[in-house]
Amino acid sequence: MYTLGIDIGSTTSKCALVEDGKKLAALSLVRAGIGTRGYDPALKEAFDKSGIEPSAIAATAVTGYGRLTYEAADFTASELTCHALGARLIFPGVRTVIDIGGQDAKVIQLGEDGKMLGFVMNDKCAAGTGRFLDVMANVLNIPVDQLENEAAASAEPAKISSTCTVFAESEVISRLSMGAGVPEVVAGICESVASRVAGLAKRMAIQDDVCMSGGVARNGAVRKALSEALGHGILYSENAQLFGAIGAAIYAYNKTEHEI
Ligand code: ADP
Secondary structure, three states, rough: OOOOOOOOEEOOOEEEEEOOOEEEEEEEOOOOOOOOHHHHHHHHHHHHOOOOOOHHHEEEEEEEEEOOOOOOOOOOOOOHHHHHHHHHOOOOOOOOOEEOOOOOEEEEEEEEEEOOOEEEEEEOOOOOHHHHHHHHHHHHHHHHHHHHHHHHHOOOOOOOOOOOOHHHHHHHHHHHHHHOOOOHHHHHHHHHHHHHHHHHOOOOOOOOOOOEEHHHOOHHHHHHHHHHHOOOOOOOOHHHHHHHHHHHHHHHHHHHHOOO
């Protein structure tokens, strides 16, 4: 049985086609989020890649900040549920999921059986989210996917101490004008996100295994700084940004499976 998961986020739309709730059949990601119908090209890409016909889909679930903008789904599911389900498929022993997306960050605690025990979330402030990295990448005129390479060339991160994104933007410009190198400033920016999220995560008991989900997981400098700040290794999959969509497809499978 094939099910479809759609994750409509603030910056990207993601789709996952999953067979029997456990085998990935196709994944797609389009850089167009809520308000753009980015899910249309994402759906087309997933179906084209897999050769699966839309009529073969037993059920569809939609998640993400923009989930209410897609009306054709059988189910809507919370982001917490979907990121947890997606993470557990890829890392079955995971107990802590740290999801950093384009506009919020969440830390989800799971029991041994994968049941959600609790969560903490920052959706009030851009610092500690992908938005902070996007703003800074724009100021520095560096593509967001190049931040990790830039940071890797740094000798010592230039500490960014402003907790507000607007002030941090001025601080970055001032650091550069005082002679700090771009790699050092980028490393400081990545550390700032990691330290914010570590502060959030430490409000809960962090249990191994720990993994990241969401687009910011793709930034190796944030992963490394977060792992150091938490004192825990962090599991990483190149599909981390798709965990929400994968989880939505699993959610649709679980719902349909129990109803048959
Ligand atoms: P949303 O679902 O809200 O769109 P995502 O989980 O897709 O959020 O994460 C988006 C964030 O991920 C962006 O704000 C950006 O900072 C970061 N990001 C996206 N692609 C990359 C990449 N290739 N390398 C590093 N960071 C990335």
